[in-house]
Amino acid sequence: MPNIKPFKGVHPCQEYVDRVVLQVEDLSLDKANEIRSHNPYSYLNMLVPTLEHLFLRGSRQEIIYKKINENFEDFIEKGILVKDAKPAIYVYQISKDDLIQTGVWATTSIDDYLNNTVKRHELTRAEREKDLVDYLQQTGIDANPVLITYLPVSSIQTLISAIISKEPELSFLSDHDVVHQLWKVDDEERLDEFIKAFGAIQTSYMADGHHRAAAASVLGMQRRKLNLNHTGYEAYNFFNSVYMSTDQLQIFEFNRLVKDIAGFSVAQFLNQIRVHFEIEILLDTEVFRPRQLHEFGLYLNQNWYRLSARSRTYARGGLVESLDVTILQNYILSPILHIMDPRTDPRLSFVGGITSLEVPIQRVDQGDYAAFFTLFPTSIEQLIQAADAGEVMPPKSTWFEPKFQVGLVIHQL
Numbered sequence: 001m002p003n004i005k006p007f008k009g010v011h012p013c014q015e016y017v018d019r020v021v022l023q024v025e026d027l028s029l030d031k032a033n034e035i036r037s038h039n040p041y042s043y044l045n046m047l048v049p050t051l052e053h054l055f056l057r058g059s060r061q062e063i064i065y066k067k068i069n070e071n072f073e074d075f076i077e078k079g080i081l082v083k084d085a086k087p088a089i090y091v092y093q094i095s096k097d098d099l100i101q102t103g104v105w106a107t108t109s110i111d112d113y114l115n116n117t118v119k120r121h122e123l124t125r126a127e128r129e130k131d132l133v134d135y136l137q138q139t140g141i142d143a144n145p146v147l148i149t150y151l152p153v154s155s156i157q158t159l160i161s162a163i164i165s166k167e168p169e170l171s172f173l174s175d176h177d178v179v180h181q182l183w184k185v186d187d188e189e190r191l192d193e194f195i196k197a198f199g200a201i202q203t204s205y206m207a208d209g210h211h212r213a214a215a216a217s218v219l220g221m222q223r224r225k226l227n228l229n230h231t232g233y234e235a236y237n238f239f240n241s242v243y244m245s246t247d248q249l250q251i252f253e254f255n256r257l258v259k260d261i262a263g264f265s266v267a268q269f270l271n272q273i274r275v276h277f278e279i280e281i282l283l284d285t286e287v288f289r290p291r292q293l294h295e296f297g298l299y300l301n302q303n304w305y306r307l308s309a310r311s312r313t314y315a316r317g318g319l320v321e322s323l324d325v326t327i328l329q330n331y332i333l334s335p336i337l338h339i340m341d342p343r344t345d346p347r348l349s350f351v352g353g354i355t356s357l358e359v360p361i362q363r364v365d366q367g368d369y370a371a372f373f374t375l376f377p378t379s380i381e382q383l384i385q386a387a388d389a390g391e392v393m394p395p396k397s398t399w400f401e402p403k404f405q406v407g408l409v410i411h412q413l
Contacts, residue, residue: 001199002118002148003109005238006087006191010410011170011182016041016080018172021180021405024144026352041080043407045071046141065138072141081410088186089194090409091163092242094402095179101248101402102160104194105145105182105409107238110217112204118148119205119387122395124214125343132215140413142216144406145240146209149380152245155197159190174405182408198243205387207249208400213239219413240411242404246380252353253377254396256328257360257369259347262337266301269336269371273298276331277307287357290376294324297374299364319385324375325394332373343395352399353377 012020022035022043035042036050049067051060075081090105112118136142168181185191206213216239223236261269270279277296282288282304288297294314296307313331314322321330333339339348349369351360360372378398386393 001201002112002150002204002243004089004104004106004195004198004241004243005109005233006089006186006195007107007235007238007411008084008087009090009105009184010076010081010083010412011408013079013082014170014172017170017408018174020075020080021172021174021407022047023174023403024406025403026355041075043143045075046139046143046407061134065135068139068141072139083412084184084186086186087191088184089191090169091160091183091185092408093164093168093181095181096177099250101244101250102164103242103244103248104156104160104198105242106194106198107235107411108146108148108213108241110213110220110237110239113206113213113217113239114221116390117204118213119203120210121206121383121387121391121393122210122397123343123392124211128211129215129218132211133218136215136219136413137222142240142411142413143409144209144212145242145404145409146213147207147249147400147402147404148204148241148243149207149246149249150201150204150243152247153197153201155200156194156245159193159197163190170408180405180408203388204243205384207244207383207398208403209241213241216240235411235413238411240409246384249380250401251377251380251383252399252401253375254325254353254399255351255357255360255375256333256373257349257351257363258333258337258339258371258373259349260337260370261300264336269300270305272336273307273332276310276313278310280306280308282306287361289357289374290324293376294327295376296324296328297372299361299372299374300370302365318391319382319389320391320393323378323382323386323393323397325378325397328373328375329394350396354399354401 019039019041020043032044036044046068049071051067092105093102163183163185169184170182172180220236224230285304288304290297294309298305298307309327313327320326329342339345342348363369364372
C-alpha cells in the first residue's frame with residue numbers, strides 16, 4: 001500500500017504557466033538555446049542557468065547551483081512561481097484529441113521505494129543517481145515527478161471524477177495542441193479520502209523515474225542520519241510522484257541504434273543473425289514497425305529486414321528471458337556485436353517509441369550509426385509480471401506516456 005502525502009506545492013501562476021513548464025525528454029542543447037533566446041521565464045533557469053559572472057569564487061558547479069537557487073527565489077518573489085499555503089494533493093489531466101490521461105499528484109514515502117512497496121523493474125546507474133542526488137542536495141528542488149501505476153480502483157476514480165467536475169487551478173496548452181489541467185485538493189476531509197483510498201491499493205508499480213526515486217531515497221537516508229530529531233514526516237522523506245492507473249497509460253517501445261556491426265560485412269552480419277532468426281528483406285519499405293511479439297525490424301545499408309526470433313530463443317526461458325529486449329540483447333547485441341552492458345556501452349543508443357523513425361533512419365544513412373533495430377512494445381502486463389516476480393528488466397525496456405512537464409508542481413525539500 002503506497003504511503004502518499006499532501007505537500008505545499010510550488011507551481012507557476014496561470015499567467016506564466018505555459019512559458020515556465022518545460023519538456024526535458026530528449027531536450028537538446030540547440031533546443032534549449034532556442035527556448036532561452038525568446039523565453040526568460042522557462043524552467044531552464046533552474047536547470048542550465050545563464051552565468052553572467054564566471055569570476056565568482058567557487059567551482060563552476062557551485063556557481064551553477066548558486067545561480068539556480070537565486071533564479072528560483074527570484075521567480076517566487078516576482079510571483080512567476082507560487083507556493084501553496086496549505087498541503088495539497090493535485091489531480092492532473094492531459095488531453096489531446098480523443099486521448100485523456102488523468103492521475104493524482106502527491107508525494108510518496110522513500111520507504112515505499114526502499115522496501116519495494118512500489119515495485120521496481122529496472123536497475124539504476126550509480127553516476128546518474130549521483131548527479132540527481134547532488135542537484136537535490138544543493139537546490140532542494142524536486143520538480144520532475146516519478147510515474148507510478150496501479151490496477152484501476154473504482155474508489156480513486158470516483159474521487160478524481162468529483163474533483164475534475166470543477167474549474168481547474170491551472171490550464172494551459174503545450175506543443176502539438178496538448179491541453180494540461182491541474183486541480184488542487186486541500187480540504188482535509190477530501191485529502192483523507194485520497195490517502196485512505198491509496199492506502200488500500202495492494203500493489204503499485206514504478207513506471208518511469210527509477211533514477212529520480214533512487215536519488216531522493218539516497219538523499220533522504222543521508223538526512224535521516226544527520227537529523228537527531230528525525231520524525232519521518234520531514235519533506236526529505238518523500239519524493240514527487242504522479243499516480244496513474246494502468247488504463248490511463250500508453251506504453252511504447254525503445255528502439256536501438258548501434259554504431260557499428262563489429263567489422264562484419266552486411267552479408268556476414270546477416271548470416272550471424274540467421275542462426276537464431278528468420279530473415280526477410282522488405283523491398284520498397286520506408287519504415288518497418290514490428291506487428292507482434294518476437295518480431296524485429298532491422299534497418300541496415302538502406303534496406304529493411306524483418307527478423308522473426310526462432311522459438312528456441314524464448315520458449316524455454318523465464319519471463320524476462322522471453323522479452324524482446326532481452327532476446328535482442330542475448331542473441332544479437334551481446335554475442336555478435338559484443339555490446340555486453342547496454343546501460344554503459346557507448347556504441348548503443350536508445351530511441352523512444354514516440355520519436356519519428358525517420359530520424360534514426362537518417363542517422364544510419366548519414367553514417368552516424370551502422371544499424372537500427374525496431375521492437376514491438378513491452379506490454380504493461382509483462383512489466384507487472386516481472387515486477388511481481390522480483391525480476392529486473394533490461395534497461396530501456398519501456399517508454400511510458402505521458403512524460404511530465406518539469407516545473408509544473410514542485411516539491412521542496
